[in-house]
């Protein structure tokens with residue numbers, strides 16, 4: 001096995017460049033040569049030396065090709081103020097034209113996407129304008145608009161306009177249709193569909209066009225200055241050539257390359273300027289370790305291999321599971337409202353089964369969350385399970401890292417590795433997951449030396465939760481018209497296909513944390529993958545919030561405070577599918593503590609009743625295509641955990 005620490009902690013500071021297979025450091029020279037820009041600078045210096053040598057050896061006349069040293073000489077003879085004046089003039093024209101173009105092109109693309117009529121009418125006109133060489137129409141525009149900056153700004157704007165309109169329209173139209181359907185089913189307004197779904201999805205397309213257009217804007221400005229101007233780099237080059245001052249013309253050309261282009265694009269070699277396009281793109285569209293972005297025009301995903309992208313705090317996924325689409329559009333903070341969470345008494349279960357089944361059904365159809373009491377698990381057993389869980393989290397990192405969670409598997413230890421599709425940031429937590437067959441198959445139990453009796457205690461608690469889960473699920477089976485043991489058979493614990501999971505979660509203490517740490521989530525908004533979740537929490541360690549389906553578009557969240565003696569339960573996506581969407585798998589999340597709340601560590605122990613791998617899930621109405629619980633779960637896990 002590779003070092004457990006490096007394989008378990010995905011955000012390790014050790015990079016592949018630093019270590020080769022043998023573990024020895026990479027040779028320093030090789031390291032230097034791989035530094036970005038070094039080889040480019042070396043090639044540039046070589047080319048300049050060759051040019052200089054050729055100019056002297058072959059005695060090339062200065063008016064044909066001046067030597068680099070002659071160009072350098074004219075640079076210094078021109079004077080800084082003159083340079084700065086010409087560069088500023090070109091910059092001003094290029095940037096105003098570029099900004100004007102963006103201000104018109106993006107709204108126009110939105111209108112064209114909304115109106116096929118407008119699109120059919122305007123698109124051919126745009127193609128005609130684009131295919132007319134700007135050099136050809138520049139003199140006409142100058143005649144029409146007269147002297148001053150106006151004609152030059154229009155020319156810079158015209159040349160940049162087409163790529164921005166076309167790319168933006170393409171990005172807006174490429175939004176996955178299931179996301180649009182989902183937003184409409186959540187009654188999102190047209191404006192919200194554009195601003196929160198289509199535009200964020202189009203961000204990479206728009207930025208590709210902006211990057212191309214920024215250099216086009218400089219070309220447009222310089223071309224316009226060739227035709228009519230009294231300042232600017234184009235004017236300076238034109239003037240220098242007409243006076244046969246070729247080294248000066250070359251200096252003007254290199255000055256434009258060296259100063260104008262990087263200034264407008266915000267890039268100087270590999271260093272980012274504070275206002276660069278790339279920085280802006282990263283802000284709107286932060287790359288993440290596990291996201292795989294398709295370049296504009298390429299759709300990268302196939303069913304079963306989810307690809308995630310994040311746009312403006314909202315994740316867009318290309319896996320076709322509708323549940324992922326639901327999670328993807330609910331990353332924001334939203335507001336908090338009070339709602340009643342149903343409370344159900346499970347006492348005298350066998351005699352009251354039908355009454356309990358009705359109460360469970362009603363709660364699950366309406367909100368998908370409920371709390372049960374008289375549930376049959378002793379409070380002492382629950383308290384003991386929390387204590388045992390803490391003995392695991394207290395272990396030194398290197399001991400926990402002996403049992404790391406393998407890729408695509410719901411078992412073992414992970415540290416801040418779960419990135420929710422809703423937020424795109426890792427949950428602020430660590431967890432240890434117990435999925436019985438995987439623990440043996442992949443040797444994921446902590447050893448008895450490291451943690452005596454842990455395994456036995458956790459297995460006992462796992463079994464108690466399974467029993468409670470099956471009791472509740474048998475009520476749903478009754479109401480759905482299945483045999484009472486339908487779900488118990490689908491969660492058969494004696495099968496090697498068993499994949500129900502007991503999860504021990506430790507949310508880090510926020511005592512003394514910086515204000516910015518409170519902007520992340522302990523657990524980002526999600527719906528559970530399973531049939532039913534049985535969630536043990538400790539009184540005083542709140543933070544769980546739910547956002548029921550019909551109100552999801554309003555982003556209204558409700559706190560569900562833990563109460564001693566009550567276990568919070570919720571329907572998961574497997575059961576929602578299996579019931580043809582009659583039962584609600586509700587979005588929920590764990591927020592950071594508020595100022596007046598307990599700031600210490602938070603523990604929770606959810607048990608996820610996940611149907612066995614070989615169970616085929618399909619509801620009586622066949623609303624969803626049949627899928628095995630094994631495939632379903634793998635796809636959901638892969639959409640949540642970093643690829644290793």
Ligand SMILES: O=C(O)CCC(=O)C(=O)O
Pocket residue numbers: 503505523528535537544588589590603604605606
């Ligand atoms: O810790 C909690 O209260 C909720 C955890 C949760 O929702 C989950 O792990 O799916």
Ligand SMILES: [Fe+2]
Pocket residue numbers: 526527528533588
């Ligand atoms: Fe959950």
